[in-house]
Amino acid sequence: MSRIGKQPITIPSGVTVTVGSDNKVTVKGPKGELKEAIDRDIKVEVKDGYIEITRPTDQIRHRALHGLYRALINNLVKGVTEGYKKELELVGVGFKAANTGNTLDLSLGYSHNIIFEVPKELKVATATEKGKNPIITLESSDKQLLGQVAAKLRSLRKPEPYKGKGVKFVGEVLRRKAGKAAGK
Numbered sequence: 161m162s163r164i165g166k167q168p169i170t171i172p173s174g175v176t177v178t179v180g181s182d183n184k185v186t187v188k189g190p191k192g193e194l195k196e197a198i199d200r201d202i203k204v205e206v207k208d209g210y211i212e213i214t215r216p217t218d219q220i221r222h223r224a225l226h227g228l229y230r231a232l233i234n235n236l237v238k239g240v241t242e243g244y245k246k247e248l249e250l251v252g253v254g255f256k257a258a259n260t261g262n263t264l265d266l267s268l269g270y271s272h273n274i275i276f277e278v279p280k281e282l283k284v285a286t287a288t289e290k291g292k293n294p295i296i297t298l299e300s301s302d303k304q305l306l307g308q309v310a311a312k313l314r315s316l317r318k319p320e321p322y323k324g325k326g327v328k329f330v331g332e333v334l335r336r337k338a339g340k341a342a343g344k
Contacts, residue, residue, distance in 0.1 A: 175240060179206060183197065189301075192240055202214070239301035246298045246306055249329070250295075278309060285299075313327060321337040
């Protein structure tokens, strides 16, 4: 049995979970509404106060999907109650970030500024303190979309291994290399 898949998901107060006839799970809560399409073989049952996910057989495919869909539904429930947050840090001389609504204006050391349109499902905020690196904060109830947008922002200027310049996640540990002077 899948260790993740067999654990029931508790439904917090203020959250409603419905399973449609086409095996589409809809979760509504204080931070919004999220939907996830579930494979037709996996059974999702909403019982009083918790959600239970079961698989029909012990085939490799069913075992793989069992834990996956349990984790995805758990992310939906957590997203509509608490939400998710990611912070990115701009490390480099002259690197700047400013936002107007959901449009980010990034200065990342290129000859031009990068204008990045953040999806409307995400809340974006930028903070610049004197003596510290600029920080971009992304918040959303959708964990997948948040991770995808954060990864796209990081890919605009990945941190390089010598000085660590670039866009990195707050708390991310970078593997640093010694420069050419240390090689002698």
